[in-house]
Amino acid sequence: MAIRIRTLIIASxxxxxxxxxxxxxxxxxxxxxxxxxxxxxxxxxxAMRRSVKNFSADIEPPALSEEARVRNGFRIYSEKCQQCHGAPGVAPDALAFGLRPAPANLAATAREWSVTEIYWVVRNGVKMSGMPGWEYRLTDDEIWDVVAFVRRLPAFSPKGYAEWASAAPPRSEARLAPAPDEAVPSAGNAEAGKRAIGQYLCATCHSIPGVVGASKHVGPPLEGMANRKYIAGVLPNTQENMVRWLRDPQRIDPRSAMPALGVTEKDARNMAAYLSTLD
Ligand code: HEC
Ligand code: HEC
Structure with a gap:
């Protein structure tokens, strides 16, 4: 017995x-x-297929056949997905050709995957693959709109797709705007803020305690942010000012290398709450 265990340990x-x-x-x-x-x-x-199955198991899909949903899904698809996944009769943009794994043709996916699986992948993206998560860029309704459209993809001919493209009215800014800021509680949620920080490229420029991979020094390290008197040396460090800074740094300091990243009011409040825990 002892010998067997020793052999096993040595082998591993x-x-x-x-x-x-x-x-x-x-x-x-x-x-x-x-x-x-x-x-x-x-x-x-x-591993990707198993993971998607597991995490999408309990999602209840809404009704998806409504024509307005499919039409809006088409608009979002042609703007946010077609450049990588292509469409009937339309090749993807140059950037997609160099991706590995190559972005799937979604007509095939629509035949094989359930709508809840497609929804989960679009909302969350796939690590290490080039598939972005859209949770912070599209509302939940818009994600279901895209799913409703993807489900119809196998039925489209190149001619049919081209007809929709020429008939599509200019996209409705109102619907494609970032998640509406209705009912944003004034005190943010630090846990949600940490998650949001992972979704706005903050880690590509800052080192941020608690955020894996955030070790870059394009901007100042955010360790001890809670104890700093000023934000970027110009704004008194209050939660309200932090929200203003995160949403539009260029307005506060036009020479700053930190760009406006399209952060919603709600996400900014949550991030400010997280940053205020870093002492
Ligand atoms: C930057 C390129 C890119 C963009 C933009 C993009 N995707 Fe993807 N997508 C990928 C890659 C890469 C994969 C992973 C490879 C794979 O398995 O298909 C993927 C995977 C998927 C999958 C799983 C398909 C399968 O069979 O594996 C779905 C569904 C999907 N994307 C839908 C969408 C939708 C809908 C949009 C627009 C909201 C979108 N994608 C935008 C690159 C992209
Ligand atoms: C392209 C790089 C870049 C990105 C992306 C970026 N920042 Fe910055 N950030 C900077 C730079 C540079 C500064 C210094 C600003 C200055 O002094 O003008 C800064 C300053 C800050 C400050 C003030 C720090 C201090 O010491 O006063 C905070 C807080 C901050 N960033 C948070 C964030 C968060 C949260 C995100 C993601 C939403 C983010 N940054 C995304 C480059 C970036």
């Missing part, structure tokens, strides 16, 4: 060392111009 140490060496030496080619090996591709694809 050898495996771990071999794996570590493989990673350290950079042997796996991460170039997007090279194919994944078949086992790696299978594993990534299978």
């Amino acid at each position: 140490l050898v495996a771990a060392a071999a794996g570590g060496t493989f990673v350290y030496l950079g042997i796996y080619n991460i170039a997007a111009t090279e194919q994944h090996t078949a086992p790696v591709y299978w594993l990534l694809d299978y």
